[in-house]
Amino acid sequence: MSGGLPRAALSAVLTDIEGTTSAIAFVKETLFPYAERALDGFLAAEGDNPEVAACLAEAARLAEPGEEAVTALRRWMAEDAKIGPLKTLQGLIWRQGFVSGEIQGHLWPDVAPCLQAWARAGIFLSVYSSGSVAAQKLLFGHSLAGDLTPLFGGFFDTAVGHKREATSYAAIAQGLHRPPEEILFLSDIAEELDAAANAGLSVCQLVRAQDGTVASGRHPAAADFPGVAAQFGLPVPRLAA
Numbered sequence: 001m002s003g004g005l006p007r008a009a010l011s012a013v014l015t016d017i018e019g020t021t022s023a024i025a026f027v028k029e030t031l032f033p034y035a036e037r038a039l040d041g042f043l044a045a046e047g048d049n050p051e052v053a054a055c056l057a058e059a060a061r062l063a064e065p066g067e068e069a070v071t072a073l074r075r076w077m078a079e080d081a082k083i084g085p086l087k088t089l090q091g092l093i094w095r096q097g098f099v100s101g102e103i104q105g106h107l108w109p110d111v112a113p114c115l116q117a118w119a120r121a122g123i124f125l126s127v128y129s130s131g132s133v134a135a136q137k138l139l140f141g142h143s144l145a146g147d148l149t150p151l152f153g154g155f156f157d158t159a160v161g162h163k164r165e166a167t168s169y170a171a172i173a174q175g176l177h178r179p180p181e182e183i184l185f186l187s188d189i190a191e192e193l194d195a196a197a198n199a200g201l202s203v204c205q206l207v208r209a210q211d212g213t214v215a216s217g218r219h220p221a222a223a224d225f226p227g228v229a230a231q232f233g234l235p236v237p238r239l240a241a
């Protein structure tokens with residue numbers, strides 16, 4: 001189990017998205033296929049957009065020798081690669097879907113009430129996901145529970161570092177101007193929690209039965225956000241039956 005300061009000293013919560021606030025299936029069965037279907041049309045319509053053009057140039061630079069940028073993007077999609085230009089393009093495509101109402105961000109029913117209660121109690125909330133910051137804001141801004149982005153004071157993606165490296169969490173703590181032990185990191189992935197704990201953060205594994213997550217046994221675990229709140233001395237809101 002991870003150590004740290006007394007849990008009453010927590011002043012911030014840093015949360016993952018996929019498998020933590022949202023179903024793994026939402027990303028894999030809704031967001032990823034939507035971006036794959038829309039890629040060609042999006043590039044044809046938005047190829048002159050400087051942000052899109054920059055992503056294509058970076059994709060071409062990172063592609064295998066002789067591989068076209070679009071071919072590399074589709075290969076990375078199939079591999080679920082955590083590569084900057086792909087994540088940025090996916091975020092831009094998803095923005096169209098969210099704004100048009102074709103997509104709504106999935107959240108487990110326990111998530112929004114807890115986030116709202118924690119924010120009211122003065123807990124600083126932030127997000128760290130392998131999806132781009134733009135994609136994070138879209139999901140929470142167009143969620144099934146409405147626009148939750150005002151609850152968050154920070155959004156971090158792999159620009160700060162990879163999620164299984166302790167240096168990433170140290171950089172986030174520095175960016176939040178808080179001692180690492182005052183930050184509680186929530187994720188379903190044990191290796192991410194290992195990295196966060198090695199950086200001094202408090203951690204908790206979300207073990208949601210619907211996602212088939214298995215508890216690692218290395219860290220505190222909870223089945224949902226109220227379970228996290230009960231363990232770490234955070235407000236536990238009354239949830240609708």
